[in-house]
Amino acid sequence: MNPVSVRLVTMNSFEVETTQGVGRKKSFLQTKKEKIFRKKTLYSRLPILQWLPQFKVDNLLSDLIAGFSVGLTLVPQSLAYATVGGLPPQYGLYASIMGGFVYALLGGTRSLAIGPVALLAITIYPSVTKFGPQVAVFLCFTSGLIELILGLFNLGFFLDFISLAVIDGFTSAAALTISSTQLKSLFGLNYKSDGFLHAIVQLFRNINDVRLADTIMGMTALVALFGMRALGRVKVSGFSTKSKIISKLIWFVSTARNAICVFVCAGIAVATYDAESDGNLKLIGNITSGLPPFDVPPFQLTNVTTGEIILSFPELLSATGFSMIILPLVAILEAVAIAKAFAGGKKKVDASQEIIAIGASNVVGSFFSSFPVTGSFSRTAVNEASGVQTPISGVITSIIVILAAQFLTPYFYYIPKASLAAVIVGAVIVMVEYHVIMPMWRTKKSDLIPFATTFFSGLLFGLELGIIVGTFVHLFMMSFANARPPIEIGVTRKEAGATVVVQPRESLVFPAADYFSNIVKKAISKEEHVTTVIFDLAYVNRLDFATAKTLKGLSDNFASSNIEVLAINVMPKALEVLEGIQPKNMNITIS
């Protein structure tokens, strides 16, 4: 099949729809504006109105099982992630309650499980260690508000500028940073650390104080977690009752591995408990029992005992400004990525709706002492695998957390810190995206630059800085490509003189202006006598003021040397720009 003929067939006999066609003068900005003000109906903004009327009682059992399975993962993870954020463990429970209810009302993806995640916890860690738990609740409210605004005004498109390479670099650096914070608990040590490198340095400084009991428990738990995880991939053949039971059992062990791990470790801690030395293992200790109080989130930081104001509202804003930008970014990136992954390939995800749901969960949660939350990849996977039918599953999960906070906290006293550290490391270490390196190397090696920039600067100078530096580097590299478009030069020589055809194979924008001009001049200067210069703009979708001026400048120069100048195959958008500059020495033919 001749490719050219295919294209011609395409353009002639097909019904053609154009996103930015000939007659439409609307710029992208204009259509965006219209989109912002286009009213979304209440129906599409409250997905519960779509699925609740169709809810069947059969679904309830599925959702009960799924919700309970997620709860078994969530409770230990929530305690663990609170410690990643530098908060007392009960804050993890507080952060796990409201998301299920709010997402049931507003969320567009049935299986998305919302709650505390490691990435957000590590992001609030620096502020929390400086200013205490109040700032976590403040950040939950403000980041939620920003998310709500972004979602309601369809501003999520800015995420397009954060590339996959940057996201992978960020996630990998975050996974290592989070794991590094857990090293002390894995080895029964007690020190403060600030960032990945410092954590490693501190570990080696304190290596002589390593406690044997904690280390054995931590390492065993980690190995057990990976083992139970791998178990989930084992397929049991046969259709006998026995093999069915074994299959179910394997699935349960794999799904509830975090709860099993913490439960077994706590059991060992109870059995070996020695009241005099307060146990041989480091335990998480007393957890405040009960539900979080309903309270307006703090807009200034006060000393809890004296009531004195430590940071006023403006001071709080400037002290947390950087986190306020990064938290919504990370929360949205993670939630939208999960929604897309679990929505199925052909269904289009309404990103704005997901952003609204996350934002509302955070705003509402901040009235119940929550720290920032978003969708969790691991728990969403558990939810999906457990046969979730509707967001009722999330409500069930929330109820389980409420029950745990109300009745189980006295027993949480005995959970060894090492077991929670193992839960965290087991969950995040798989986020190190080493497996993207080879495909990037094969496809486009230069994409490894933003990946590596984000990864290393995130690891060395802080995760927030990494994502920002990486994004700028990638956008700059993209501009770089715009600066050097491929240009084909064709020459035909006749007795009267040469005809030079110049065909840029991409849009011409300002960083390419001088380069283009030099290439053309060089090509002309090689010929003895040029009679005609043809600019074939068939591939030039965009011109801007600078490159249009360059074309005009070239044609004026050539005209003064009696060279005829033609511009052919001019696309509609380029034509508009070219006509604006009024190149009187150029004959223009449209495509």
Added chain:
Amino acid sequence: MNPVSVRLVTMNSFEVETTQGVGRKKSFLQTKKEKIFRKKTLYSRLPILQWLPQFKVDNLLSDLIAGFSVGLTLVPQSLAYATVGGLPPQYGLYASIMGGFVYALLGGTRSLAIGPVALLAITIYPSVTKFGPQVAVFLCFTSGLIELILGLFNLGFFLDFISLAVIDGFTSAAALTISSTQLKSLFGLNYKSDGFLHAIVQLFRNINDVRLADTIMGMTALVALFGMRALGRVKVSGFSTKSKIISKLIWFVSTARNAICVFVCAGIAVATYDAESDGNLKLIGNITSGLPPFDVPPFQLTNVTTGEIILSFPELLSATGFSMIILPLVAILEAVAIAKAFAGGKKKVDASQEIIAIGASNVVGSFFSSFPVTGSFSRTAVNEASGVQTPISGVITSIIVILAAQFLTPYFYYIPKASLAAVIVGAVIVMVEYHVIMPMWRTKKSDLIPFATTFFSGLLFGLELGIIVGTFVHLFMMSFANARPPIEIGVTRKEAGATVVVQPRESLVFPAADYFSNIVKKAISKEEHVTTVIFDLAYVNRLDFATAKTLKGLSDNFASSNIEVLAINVMPKALEVLEGIQPKNMNITIS
């Protein structure tokens, strides 16, 4: 003429040269690297070796006249621009000497006149008012060194990323800022001001102290300067001796207008001088006579009387860091723009050579107390109009400045400040690029955004910030266009089902990944039954990791619904990327 057939002819029967052709795997970065290390011969790096052997005695007279004409403009301008930079007037003379000699050795454009310019003077002004004249010499050396490095390693390409719109916005804001600093001299006032807005505010605060004599002289001088400038455009018809003499006279008055203006004003000052009140007009007063001393530029700031160190070298570096980036940028932009404007349309300017010449002039000049210099648009125009033949003209100009510094400084005492202010305003006010607004409006309205951003942020928050913010805004806008490429969708419906053809009309890079995926999914979901999806990549010169992954993801999804997926007309660079991602469910045909 059918445009399509023209293109086919072009591609088949023409001799085609490709800048980034099929077989060549070299990336832009690689070719850049080679360029950097490609040795330039001494011959091309010392342009004097090209023109000096061909120098004829006839040329000498032309160069004498041109050099003298430029000198007449340079002497008053140099005194004036020194005051723009916050320096004593003699520094203007110091900055006007070495450029002519160095450029004669290294410069590639015969008419380019190097020396103090208003844009660089206003850029050093904040540092000079803070730290005194030593810092100007330090900045001359460091900016010169940076320019030398950029030139020798061919790194001038970074200028491509500063768009015409940003340059125009910067120049306009600078012209207004410079003019605003001269208001006090035009009205005989005495106050300090910092930036455009502050200067306007200060003028109105001090409006009651306006001195009549200075105001009348300033305004008259300004009007006279514009009048003499306009005179240059008057054409005298006829070939009689009389009309020839008139024509020459008009040309002289127009060319030497700055010198005439200052000379006449100084004459009036002498005539009306009143020794008791030290004159009725504000005069520039005593100027240190003689040539600048030869001295190593200062690398720390010392108190001139006590010898105490005020700022050490590292402190100096950090205090002037921002200026050190902006000065080379502005110097190079101006010099290269002038070289291009005066080199003639068909000659390719060797930008690196110009950058080297400017850098060397600054480095050498800094040993003679020069502040940063570059090419001057107005004086280059005078040089060209006066019939310059070779860079000997610049040497003549330098000799005139040396003579002026040696013998004329006592007479400079009587130059009224208002006349110098008029010279400055008369020179810079034409740099307000209001005339680019209409062409931009007609061609590409969105280019007005970086223009206006640079202009207003430069005016309100400082010129340096303006150029940086404007550049980022423009690059971001360019990325924005990459995020929403035009995509054509063609559908043909047969009994067996529909075939959907998707043709992006530009390269697909990461900000477009989700948008592209959504457009395609929407198009497919509109059809009842799709049998085939064809990605026509004829216009896609570049793919990156993210968009290649999107294409693979789409084809895997479609394949799972038994939709055949074809990619046709795949360009060589896109093919490389696509093959790297191994899309096993996609049939690929190259273009």
